Amino acid sequence: HEHGTHVEGAGGEMDQRFTEGESEETLTTSQGHPVRNNQQTRTVGKRGPATLENYEFIEKISHFDRERVPERVVHARGTGAHGYFETYGKAGDEPVENYTRAKVFSGEGKKTPVLVRFSTVIHGKDSPETLRDPRGFAVKFYTEDGNWDLVGNNLKVFFIRDAIKFPDLIHALKPDPVTNIQDNRRIFDFMSHTPEAMHMLTFLYSPWGIPANYRLMQGSGVNTYKWVNEHGDAWLVKYHWEPVQGIKNLTQEEADELQGKNFSHATQDLYESIEEGNYPEWELCVQLMEDGEHKELDFDPLDDTKLWPEEQFPFLKVGRMVLNKNPENHFAEIEQAAFGTGVLVDGMDFSDDKMLQGRTFSYSDTQRYRIGANYLQLPTNSPKKHVATNQRDGNMTYHVDQGPNQNPHVNYEPSSYNGLEESEQVVDYHQPYVEGKLQRSEIDRTNDYKQAGERYRTFEDWERNDLITNLVNSLKPCTPEIQHKMVEMFWKCDADYGRRVGEGLGMKFKEDGTVDTEFAAEITPTKGKLPGSVG
Ligand code: HEM
Numbered sequence: 001h002e003h004g005t006h007v008e009g010a011g012g013e014m015d016q017r018f019t020e021g022e023s024e025e026t027l028t029t030s031q032g033h034p035v036r037n038n039q040q041t042r043t044v045g046k047r048g049p050a051t052l053e054n055y056e057f058i059e060k061i062s063h064f065d066r067e068r069v070p071e072r073v074v075h076a077r078g079t080g081a082h083g084y085f086e087t088y089g090k091a092g093d094e095p096v097e098n099y100t101r102a103k104v105f106s107g108e109g110k111k112t113p114v115l116v117r118f119s120t121v122i123h124g125k126d127s128p129e130t131l132r133d134p135r136g137f138a139v140k141f142y143t144e145d146g147n148w149d150l151v152g153n154n155l156k157v158f159f160i161r162d163a164i165k166f167p168d169l170i171h172a173l174k175p176d177p178v179t180n181i182q183d184n185r186r187i188f189d190f191m192s193h194t195p196e197a198m199h200m201l202t203f204l205y206s207p208w209g210i211p212a213n214y215r216l217m218q219g220s221g222v223n224t225y226k227w228v229n230e231h232g233d234a235w236l237v238k239y240h241w242e243p244v245q246g247i248k249n250l251t252q253e254e255a256d257e258l259q260g261k262n263f264s265h266a267t268q269d270l271y272e273s274i275e276e277g278n279y280p281e282w283e284l285c286v287q288l289m290e291d292g293e294h295k296e297l298d299f300d301p302l303d304d305t306k307l308w309p310e311e312q313f314p315f316l317k318v319g320r321m322v323l324n325k326n327p328e329n330h331f332a333e334i335e336q337a338a339f340g341t342g343v344l345v346d347g348m349d350f351s352d353d354k355m356l357q358g359r360t361f362s363y364s365d366t367q368r369y370r371i372g373a374n375y376l377q378l379p380t381n382s383p384k385k386h387v388a389t390n391q392r393d394g395n396m397t398y399h400v401d402q403g404p405n406q407n408p409h410v411n412y413e414p415s416s417y418n419g420l421e422e423s424e425q426v427v428d429y430h431q432p433y434v435e436g437k438l439q440r441s442e443i444d445r446t447n448d449y450k451q452a453g454e455r456y457r458t459f460e461d462w463e464r465n466d467l468i469t470n471l472v473n474s475l476k477p478c479t480p481e482i483q484h485k486m487v488e489m490f491w492k493c494d495a496d497y498g499r500r501v502g503e504g505l506g507m508k509f510k511e512d513g514t515v516d517t518e519f520a521a522e523i524t525p526t527k528g529k530l531p532g533s534v535g
Helices: 055-065 163-173 184-191 195-204 252-259 265-275 330-335 354-370 450-458 461-475 480-493 495-504 517-522
Strands: 006-009 012-015 078-087 111-120 135-143 146-153 225-228 234-243 281-290 316-325 348-350
Touching: 078 135, 078 265, 078 330, 111 316, 146 234, 163 184, 163 354, 184 461, 184 480, 195 450, 195 480, 252 461, 265 316, 348 354, 450 480, 450 495, 461 480, 461 495, 480 495
Parallel strands: none
Antiparallel strands: 006 012, 078 111, 078 316, 111 135, 135 146, 225 234, 225 348, 234 281, 281 316
16 A cells, blocks of 8 residues: 555546646655644744643644654663575475475475564663573464464574473563662572573573674574474474674673774664675574483483584484565664464474473563554565455554455354355374373483583683683672572682683682682572662
């Protein structure tokens, strides 16, 4: 549809009549009235007062009063771009169809339009982009089978493995509800009770916690999904985006320096690169595992605090993504964009990963609140193929999602009066057999420290040094009890790791590596004392 160029009436189209001095470029109200004075409010006499019936003014100011929608509860600060995904037609050396029948991967050189949004996680929508924080990497594929969203982060693992802990994790990381200041005492209070976070913390407090910008970072789906082929066979799959531009991370010192000059450097970098025709590109790789528990592994393949060792589960390239178009309007296309882990296409399925299952409820739920019940009618979110539903009405209904030949009276199914009908496509569903006691319990192979220790040892020296400095500085304001607990956990990851953080905090270690009791004696219980009231 076009605005303002013509009006359709009962008698067909008629030309918009412009009075003299008006054209299509003339400023109007949203009601289409030409605006003749946009500088002065209508007032009684030159000096006022203003009058309430001034529709033009009220329309303008009240729309302004409603310019914001609630920002995302996490990942509020972000930017994005459009582009395409192009298939290789293979997963490594094998035809990709052996593993998935998802059409978005099939054939060679097939392009699917995408929308990507990059973000930081914890702070508000205008916060600095230099902060230590995971980076979001969300991709919406507008595929021929409808939308597929791959909602990932730059880091390949996460803090927790059960969605029920997410609100607590985020509350600990977000500003204190009293002081409104992010507080390491609260963060490490939570982390000291969360051994599964050690792997993520080891990444996050190293330079990997501050990517130089969005172009120079990886992406990962983090959670374990499934691929389903035409026979209904399933594979467990993890997704990874590898930047063709390379990877670059910042030390805390470099980030501090940059933040003093520009707190939107990552947004600016992406926007300007695309404007200059320097289009960023990522290759999409997958790791595959036969569906199953894999008891032979020392971790659970559904545990998102773990990496799947690359030697055992090689990265198989399946395609590449190029970002080549900036949004025309940030709010319409990026702020209102809605990504969710539930948005899969045929040939993909959910695994029992408890984080993935919780996330899948959370995203669409928050979007119905953040944007509105009809958020999928917005052009940025709606699939680029036909949509025909029996869903009707609700706040801000923009159009009726009806089929071209659907009887508009029939918004239900089944019907004999030309309503919508189910697809006749026959597919072999993936039908996993599930049996078990309904219970709340931890998974068996928690193995919280091993991969964190491996990570510590494979870092380069400068990365390890920065990690230690950052942890020591961040733990300084914490109580000795929390410091001790954290050091003990770093110790369990790697003795050198624990020792260096502990020594940085002034702890003395005995020969056998345990902390000197003199230090332990200083440990005072923090129970009942709020961090905000310390001192
Ligand atoms: C955004 C929930 C874990 C990546 C969000 C939003 C919610 C949410 C409510 C805001 C969405 C919106 O307003 O549109 C959760 C829950 C999690 C979880 C409940 C754990 C149970 C993760 C993990 C990742 C991740 C593990 C990384 C793989 C993202 C990204 C965004 C986001 C990238 C921003 C999407 C965008 O750019 O619009 N999450 N999240 N989240 N989350 Fe999660």
